[in-house]
Amino acid sequence: MGKTVRIYVMGREYEVPEGLTIMKALEYVGYRYIRGAGCRAGFCGACTTVYRKNGDYKLYSGLACQTTVEDGMYLVQIPFVPAEKPKYEVSEIKDVEDILRVYPEIARCLSCNTCTKSCPQGLETMDVIQSILRGDIKRAAELSFDCIQCGICSMRCPAEITHYHVAQLVRRVYGKHYLKKSKELERRIKEIEEGKYQEEIERLMKLPREELERLYKEIRR
Amino acid sequence: MILLGKYRYMYYPGCTLKGWAKDLETSTLKVCEILGIDLIELDRWYCCGGVFELSDNLMRHLGAVRSLIKAEEKSKEIGTGDLVTICSMCYNVLGRISFQLKKEDIEKINFFMDDEKDYSGKIRVKHFLEVLKEYGFNKIRNYVDEQMGIKVAPYYGCTLLRPEEIGIDDSQKPRIMEELLEAIGMDPVSFPMQTVCCGSYNSARGIKAVETLRKKILESAKREGAELIVTSCPLCKYNLKEAMYFTELMEMALGGARHG
Amino acid sequence: MNSVKEIAKEVKLISGQNVFACYQCGRCSSACPMTEEMDLLPNQIIRLVQMSDDAVLSSVTPWICASCLDCTIRCPRGIDVAKVMEAIRQLSIRRGIEKREELVRNFKEMDELPQILLVSAFRKYTG
Ligand code: SF4
Numbered sequence: 001m002g003k004t005v006r007i008y009v010m011g012r013e014y015e016v017p018e019g020l021t022i023m024k025a026l027e028y029v030g031y032r033y034i035r036g037a038g039c040r041a042g043f044c045g046a047c048t049t050v051y052r053k054n055g056d057y058k059l060y061s062g063l064a065c066q067t068t069v070e071d072g073m074y075l076v077q078i079p080f081v082p083a084e085k086p087k088y089e090v091s092e093i094k095d096v097e098d099i100l101r102v103y104p105e106i107a108r109c110l111s112c113n114t115c116t117k118s119c120p121q122g123l124e125t126m127d128v129i130q131s132i133l134r135g136d137i138k139r140a141a142e143l144s145f146d147c148i149q150c151g152i153c154s155m156r157c158p159a160e161i162t163h164y165h166v167a168q169l170v171r172r173v174y175g176k177h178y179l180k181k182s183k184e185l186e187r188r189i190k191e192i193e194e195g196k197y198q199e200e201i202e203r204l205m206k207l208p209r210e211e212l213e214r215l216y217k218e219i220r221r
Numbered sequence: 222m223i224l225l226g227k228y229r230y231m232y233y234p235g236c237t238l239k240g241w242a243k244d245l246e247t248s249t250l251k252v253c254e255i256l257g258i259d260l261i262e263l264d265r266w267y268c269c270g271g272v273f274e275l276s277d278n279l280m281r282h283l284g285a286v287r288s289l290i291k292a293e294e295k296s297k298e299i300g301t302g303d304l305v306t307i308c309s310m311c312y313n314v315l316g317r318i319s320f321q322l323k324k325e326d327i328e329k330i331n332f333f334m335d336d337e338k339d340y341s342g343k344i345r346v347k348h349f350l351e352v353l354k355e356y357g358f359n360k361i362r363n364y365v366d367e368q369m370g371i372k373v374a375p376y377y378g379c380t381l382l383r384p385e386e387i388g389i390d391d392s393q394k395p396r397i398m399e400e401l402l403e404a405i406g407m408d409p410v411s412f413p414m415q416t417v418c419c420g421s422y423n424s425a426r427g428i429k430a431v432e433t434l435r436k437k438i439l440e441s442a443k444r445e446g447a448e449l450i451v452t453s454c455p456l457c458k459y460n461l462k463e464a465m466y467f468t469e470l471m472e473m474a475l476g477g478a479r480h481g
Numbered sequence: 482m483n484s485v486k487e488i489a490k491e492v493k494l495i496s497g498q499n500v501f502a503c504y505q506c507g508r509c510s511s512a513c514p515m516t517e518e519m520d521l522l523p524n525q526i527i528r529l530v531q532m533s534d535d536a537v538l539s540s541v542t543p544w545i546c547a548s549c550l551d552c553t554i555r556c557p558r559g560i561d562v563a564k565v566m567e568a569i570r571q572l573s574i575r576r577g578i579e580k581r582e583e584l585v586r587n588f589k590e591m592d593e594l595p596q597i598l599l600v601s602a603f604r605k606y607t608g
């Protein structure tokens with residue numbers, strides 16, 4: 001075995017090979033993921049982990065599948081972040097006033113920047129919330145575009161805001177009311193509705209499995 | 222360095238001026254355009270918090286301090302340390318931070334905000350009314366071609382005048398809005414209730430006292446013969462229901478439409 | 482008795498104000514525009530804080546106070562009465578006595594309120 005590092009999982013010490021991701025290290029020491037893992041590629045946001053390092057007061061957070069273990073890391077996985085998810089009708093929500101009706105708590109933001117500092121995607125989460133507050137829907141949608149909904153921000157916010165739900169609403173609103181409508185998309189939807197692809201779909205539906213597999217490989221090539 | 226005119230200021234709009242009180246911002250910018258005053262909006266700014274925190278909870282000063290830090294950065298670029306606000310509440314919060322917050326509290330906040338440069342306290346926060354006074358009410362007179370003579374009652378409320386350390390005028394007998402109104406061809410009427418609170422944030426809960434105050438304030442102004450009430454605070458406007466922003470009146474008096 | 486004593490001390494810590502300077506002239510209460518709905522007048526609140534009386538924590542007065550500072554600028558003894566009110570609000574929130582849910586649930590139509598109103602109300606009513 002090459003070089004190893006010591007990590008502490010929920011307080012218990014383990015020695016693991018250097019260079020592993022937190023996720024691989026946990027599996028290495030015998031944990032099996034039944035929750036808190038998905039894509040294993042930094043996209044799904046399921047593998048939230050919080051940790052501290054020896055001799056450092058800062059509370060770090062990251063994705064287990066993307067973060068490499070370091071010597072003296074104290075960590076725990078957070079497989080789920082509880083959050084209230086109000087029902088709304090996107091077509092009825094357009095401005096900051098409407099968003100405040102659904103998520104009034106964003107008015108509690110203190111500009112502490114804790115959310116930004118905790119975001120594993122490096123998003124300017126505080127500015128997302130602050131932009132909404134002043135009605136800048138476009139900026140909020142753009143700043144939050146890469147949110148993977150891990151919810152770390154919402155675990156740490158002293159104002160108890162659920163940024164990832166709020167930001168999703170904002171992107172929906174932006175798409176619905178502000179973005180230019182795509183002509184191409186509309187044309188394609190019309191074609192589908194008019195049954196342009198019906199024949200093709202029916203043909204595919206009847207094909208045997210082997211034939212489908214062959215076709216799939218051909219397309220991939 | 223951007224080339225700018227003689228009257229240039231950094232500008233902190235505040236959330237409400239970008240939302241509920243858009244008219245307050247558009248009319249102000251129009252007035253500035255006519256008078257040749259440059260308001261340069263900060264590249265980044267944060268919610269001031271609406272009310273100045275009176276307890277020992279320093280967290281609640283963060284948004285305002287952060288904005289002042291952004292202002293310090295910006296001031297190097299445009300060569301002025303003056304930061305202007307129009308909303309009375311933003312003025313009050315930012316003003317109290319820049320003039321009143323204790324040194325040790327600023328130090329604690331700087332220590333907490335490890336993601337920003339330190340705030341060194343160099344920003345002078347000004348209300349737009351003070352900017353107009355600096356510019357000269359007499360000079361403003363030149364832009365007015367019609368003496369409308371409307372009887373206008375200026376309502377100050379709390380946050381422009383209290384606490385006295387940051388008040389833009391005498392806390393009990395203010396004159397600044399009267400002087401401005403006179404300069405733009407109005408007939409200003411002072412009234413006894415003009416510095417009494419409108420009930421502030423208590424209207425969120427529909428407190429009875431807010432409604433009582435509204436009536437008292439409006440009646441007091443009408444008794445002095447006022448045809449119109451002006452304010453610089455969106456929250457006062459919301460609570461009084463029958464008020465106009467002083468900047469909207471200015472835009473009218475300065476012939477906003479003609480000049481633009 | 483001990484916990485009772487603490488109110489005066491804690492208010493001092495949170496507000497930095499010396500309530501013992503008050504000689505009950507009542508100028509704060511005569512200036513206050515919100516007394517209509519208060520169960521205790523501002524000068525009575527100060528008196529109760531002097532005596533560390535628990536009643537201040539259950540009074541509605543601090544939750545009606547609008548932080549307009551009309552009392553503060555009038556106090557001949559230099560007490561920032563509005564800060565004392567804030568301290569009492571904070572104290573009851575920190576001790577878990579005030580149920581913020583109730584205050585917040587009573588908010589009016591959120592989508593009609595100016596942002597500063599909502600922001601301020603949240604700051605005053607929640608911890
Ligand atoms: S904004 Fe919040 S939920 Fe989205 S990625 Fe960042 S920390 Fe995760």
Ligand code: SF4
Nearest residue numbers: 109110112113115157
């Ligand atoms: S963590 Fe919460 S309070 Fe702090 S800046 Fe982010 S949204 Fe605002």
Ligand code: FES
Nearest residue numbers: 038039040045065
């Ligand atoms: S498992 Fe999907 S982001 Fe880590």
